[in-house]
Amino acid sequence: MKAKNANKTCWNCPAAIFKGHVDFRACGQSIEPKFVDGEQSIMIECERRPDLGLYEPSITLEQCTEWQLTEYGYMLKNMRIMILGIDGYLGWTLALKLGSLGCKISGIDNFFRRNCVDEKDSHSVIPINNIHERIKAAKEILGIEIKFKEIDILDRKELRNFLDEVKPEAIVHYAECPSAPYSMVDCDHAIKVQTNNVIGTLGLLFLMKEIVPETSLIKLGTLGEYGSPLTGRALFEGIFPGEAVLNWNNTEWSLGGELTPRDPVSFYHVSKVQDTFNIYEACKYWWLRSYDVMQGVIYGVHTEQVAADEKLRTRLDIDEWFGTVVNRFVAQAVMGFPLTIYGKGEQIRGFIALEDAMECMTRLIISPPEPGQYDVVNQVSGLYKIRELAETVAKVGKEKFGIDVKIQRVENPRVEAEKHPFNVVSQKLPNTFGFKPKVSLEKEITRMFQLLTQEPIRKKIEEKAHLILPETWWSGDKKQVETLEVYKPGTKELKGYEPKLITEERNE
Ligand code: USQ
Numbered sequence: 443m444k445a446k447n448a449n450k451t452c453w454n455c456p457a458a459i460f461k462g463h464v465d466f467r468a469c470g471q472s473i474e475p476k477f478v479d480g481e482q483s484i485m486i487e488c489e490r491r492p493d494l495g496l497y498e499p500s501i502t503l504e505q506c507t508e509w510q511l512t513e514y515g516y517m518l519k520n521m522r523i524m525i526l527g528i529d530g531y532l533g534w535t536l537a538l539k540l541g542s543l544g545c546k547i548s549g550i551d552n553f554f555r556r557n558c559v560d561e562k563d564s565h566s567v568i569p570i571n572n573i574h575e576r577i578k579a580a581k582e583i584l585g586i587e588i589k590f591k592e593i594d595i596l597d598r599k600e601l602r603n604f605l606d607e608v609k610p611e612a613i614v615h616y617a618e619c620p621s622a623p624y625s626m627v628d629c630d631h632a633i634k635v636q637t638n639n640v641i642g643t644l645g646l647l648f649l650m651k652e653i654v655p656e657t658s659l660i661k662l663g664t665l666g667e668y669g670s671p672l673t674g675r676a677l678f679e680g681i682f683p684g685e686a687v688l689n690w691n692n693t694e695w696s697l698g699g700e701l702t703p704r705d706p707v708s709f710y711h712v713s714k715v716q717d718t719f720n721i722y723e724a725c726k727y728w729w730l731r732s733y734d735v736m737q738g739v740i741y742g743v744h745t746e747q748v749a750a751d752e753k754l755r756t757r758l759d760i761d762e763w764f765g766t767v768v769n770r771f772v773a774q775a776v777m778g779f780p781l782t783i784y785g786k787g788e789q790i791r792g793f794i795a796l797e798d799a800m801e802c803m804t805r806l807i808i809s810p811p812e813p814g815q816y817d818v819v820n821q822v823s824g825l826y827k828i829r830e831l832a833e834t835v836a837k838v839g840k841e842k843f844g845i846d847v848k849i850q851r852v853e854n855p856r857v858e859a860e861k862h863p864f865n866v867v868s869q870k871l872p873n874t875f876g877f878k879p880k881v882s883l884e885k886e887i888t889r890m891f892q893l894l895t896q897e898p899i900r901k902k903i904e905e906k907a908h909l910i911l912p913e914t915w916w917s918g919d920k921k922q923v924e925t926l927e928v929y930k931p932g933t934k935e936l937k938g939y940e941p942k943l944i945t946e947e948r949n950e
Contacts, residue, residue: 459486547586562764659730725814735803741794784828
């Protein structure tokens with residue numbers, strides 16, 4: 443079968459430098475077309491193939507000698523990719539994956555995550571070396587070269603110099619604080635998260651406009667931007683579909699093409715919403731191009747590259763600030779701590795395994811948007827109630843590893859709906875980018891048990907048992923949550939709404 447992006451053209455290529463006038467599509471306004479001899483002219487030069495001179499942007503990726511076919515579609519040869527936040531859970535994993543595909547990898551990090559986890563007196567339960575040792579291991583074991591600079595995303599002078607030096611053809615932005623609880627600790631923490639995330643991204647957009655306007659920005663947003671509408675209204679991919687209509691005052695108003703409402707659930711999630719608007723505007727004003735990735739809660743430890751050697755593994759956090767729910771549950775099972783469901787546990791979230799998320803990102807990076815295109819994808823492969831996750835972890839623990847797991851419900855320190863419908867649209871990754879999830883929840887949980895039950899890791903988990911029960915309340919209180927009930931897996935009826943993940947394309 444032909445690759446999904448085979449018929450895309452220079453319009454999508456970061457090496458194409460547009461010389462004529464381009465109509466902008468994300469707002470009603472377009473620039474007056476420029477006519478040469480009665481013809482509207484859109485001419486480009488190719489940064490990679492200057493010998494072509496000025497020409498119309500009509501060469502397809504399939505035809506172009508600078509693009510090569512990979513299992514993910516056509517990819518620019520030796521594509522220069524800069525990963526912001528390269529030392530993190532996702533950044534490191536993606537660097538190794540893209541490096542193994544032959545991309546030229548560069549990255550920045552200021553160790554924000556390591557420092558915040560230190561602040562909690564926690565650690566990555568999977569031991570990781572410092573970034574320099576990690577880079578050395580990547581070179582020795584996988585033959586991947588990584589160009590790294592210790593840069594704070596807020597340091598625009600340093601970032602500017604590095605962007606100018608590398609001239610990346612895609613930028614992956616993971617350099618944000620990803621923790622909802624951390625942003626709710628107090629005013630200082632909320633300001634720290636929003637400053638890093640919102641101002642960092644805004645500064646980046648200005649630098650991209652100045653230095654690499656043809657480069658695409660693949661930005662990590664979150665499914666949590668949307669919240670969970672109690673009406674059950676589907677969570678579209680950021681923008682209302684063409685046929686969406688608002689009925690008001692006996693009149694129908696089209697909503698097609700407008701950004702959908704956001705209803706974030708913490709000051710961290712608010713920072714992602716603000717990013718959404720800033721990126722949307724930058725694409726509109728300056729023809730930057732971006733995929734804003736609304737990712738579900740990520741879990742897991744495995745990709746081919748990070749599993750290749752213990753020196754290549756990625757970090758894993760389990761404390762109340764930086765541990766996400768599935769990662770925490772498996773670690774809790776390993777240390778014999780009853781799995782901590784917050785509140786009723788009927789709250790539903792979207793999830794995706796680490797390996798699948800990396801595959802999605804790869805597909806997005808190699809198929810860039812057109813100039814001025816702001817697009818949103820919902821990156822999620824399954825929807826689960828928190829109780830269901832606890833049951834699955836308990837089942838895998840018992841059946842495959844002989845571990846007896848108990849479940850507890852604790853007070854919910856967050857302000858969130860504990861029972862709600864949840865219908866999520868995720869059509870673009872499967873249909874436009876050819877993504878098919880490969881990793882089931884059970885499969886990744888099994889891999890996690892395999893790794894986390896290894897003695898040195900189990901020990902690192904047990905050392906941090908005192909950081910499992912949350913004490914950061916959305917109310918501002920600082921007190922450990924109380925246990926509401928403890929029960930055996932398989933003894934409770936699973937109640938609540940059935941979520942729906944809509945991946946099929948609409949019938950027009
Ligand atoms: N939860 C429990 N028990 C726990 C931990 C969490 O019941 O021990 C519940 C929470 O109440 C929440 C759900 O699990 O309803 C998810 O919590 P989480 O801590 O795993 O994830 P969250 O704070 O929502 O944030 C994480 C990432 C964030 C990303 C987000 C995607 O840290 O970067 O944006 O997942 S989403 O959930 O779609 O917002």
